[in-house]
Amino acid sequence: MPELPEVETIVTGLRELVVGHIINKVIIREEKIIAFPEVKEFEKELYEKDIISVDRRGKYILLRIEGNKTLVVHLRMTGRLLVKPQKLEYDKHTHVIFKLNNDFDLRFHNVRKFGRMYLVDSGDYGPAGGLATLGPEPLSDAFTLEEFKKQLKNRRTNIKSLLLNQKFLAGLGNIYTDEALFRAKISPYRTADTLTENEKMDLYTAIRSVLKSGVDSGGTSFSDYLNIKGEKGNFQNKLKVYQREGKKCSICGHEIKKDKVAGRGTHYCSTCQK
C-alpha cells in the first residue's frame, strides 16, 4: 500500500518527469475520484496550467499549480500515478488523465477506486480530506524524541492503532507500523502508557529508520504499488514480519504470527516482541 516511502518515491518521480510541464487537458473517466471541487471547475482550473513543484505531506501528494492552486492526490490502497506516452491506450483502471505538453500523460490508475483528488487554494487544505489535521512528519527535524515522548503522554490506546492514526503521526500504514514495532521489539498489543523510556526511544528510532530504509529501497511492492515509471520497489524483500505469517523470525527462528489488532491484520513475533 502506498505509505510514506512509496509516496515519497512517487513525489521524487514527479519532480523528474512532470514538474515544469503544462497540463494541456484533463480527461476524467471516473468522476467519483474528483472529491473537490466539482468536476467542471476542476477541469477548468487546471486547463493550460504549469506544474510548478511537488511536495509530500504524510501520504498526500501535493502538486503546486500555477495560480496558487494545489492539486492534492491521495492514493489510498491501490492508487497509482504513472507517466505514460500519450499514444498508449488507457486500460480499464485508468480513471483520470492529465495530458502534458510533451507527448506524455500523467495517469491516475486505481483498481479499487478508493483514491481521491482535490484541487484547493494553496494553504487552504480544509476540503482535502484529512490533510489539514495530520500529525508531525516522522522524518522531519521537528520530530524529535522529546516531541514523540510528549505526544505519547496521556495516551492509553494500543500502540498499533496509535501509530496508524494520521493525526498522531503522518505517513505510517499497516506495513511500516508492523515493521517498526518488530524492530523496536514491542508487541502491537501494548498500550502507549506502558512503554518504558527505553522502549519509547527504540520505537522512535525504529520508525525513522524503517521509513528511511523504505525510501532508500523505492518502497514496498507487495501487491499494487509501482513507481511513476511503472517499476516495483525493493522493500518487500526486506520485510521482517509483514505478510510473513508462518515463516521463521529472522532473529529467533520462531514462527511469525498474524492477528487482528485494532481491526487490522497485524504481523509480529511473539518471542521477540514483548
Added chain:
DNA sequence: GGCTTTGTTTTATA
C-alpha cells in the same frame, strides 16, 4: 457471493 484487503471517516460511548 462472501470474504479479504487498508486508509480514512463516522458513530457511539466514556
Added chain:
DNA sequence: GTATAAAACAAAGC
C-alpha cells in the same frame, strides 16, 4: 472538547 474503540465505507479480486 477529547480520547477511544468499533463499525462503516470505498470496490474489486478471488
